[in-house]
Amino acid sequence: MLARQATLRTVYPDAPTGPHQQVLDPAAVPLDLTPVLADADALDLTLTTGFNVRTQPPVRIQLFRRGPDEHVIACMFHHIGVYGWFLAPLAQDLAAATRPAPRTGPRPGPMCRRPSGPHRVETATFGDDADTDSRASDQINYWTTELANMPVMLRIPVDRSQQISRVWMRNGSAKV
Structure with a gap:
């Protein structure tokens, strides 16, 4: 896997x-x-x-x-x-x-899924961020400007712990 x-x-x-x-x-x-x-x-x-x-x-x-x-x-x-x-x-x-x-037969081969896969979709949609005329470059410039005055550290409340859900598989079904 x-x-x-x-x-x-x-x-x-x-x-x-x-x-x-x-x-x-x-x-x-x-x-x-x-x-x-x-x-x-x-x-x-x-x-x-x-x-x-x-x-x-x-x-x-x-x-x-x-x-x-x-x-x-x-x-x-x-x-x-x-x-x-x-x-x-x-x-x-x-x-x-x-x-x-299985005792015989082929084993699954490698998948085409790589970390660059989603990047390829983003590049096809937004263009290359190195291209100053691309949507990606526009988005980077927009968010750089919008976030320029943000504090370095955001104060995020930590008074609640993350909820954990447990899943037990039994005979192909899951109980949460």
């Missing part, structure tokens, strides 16, 4: 010019599918630990053991790596990855 979904292997490290995309090799993405006992503390830790997309890919997968023959896989995704049209192929890849492997 990670080999086919490049956005799940992308980190955004800082550089002198600002953050940039860096697509990692699938083997470089930390993935440990050793089953962990499914107790409330382990589940809460997995579901509430945040992402640092500067250094970590926007995906976390943990396998929980609920019994001798019952396992649950928890998949957490940062919104920077999973969006709109990407959800359907991701769900298909996840379903294929959790199905017993």
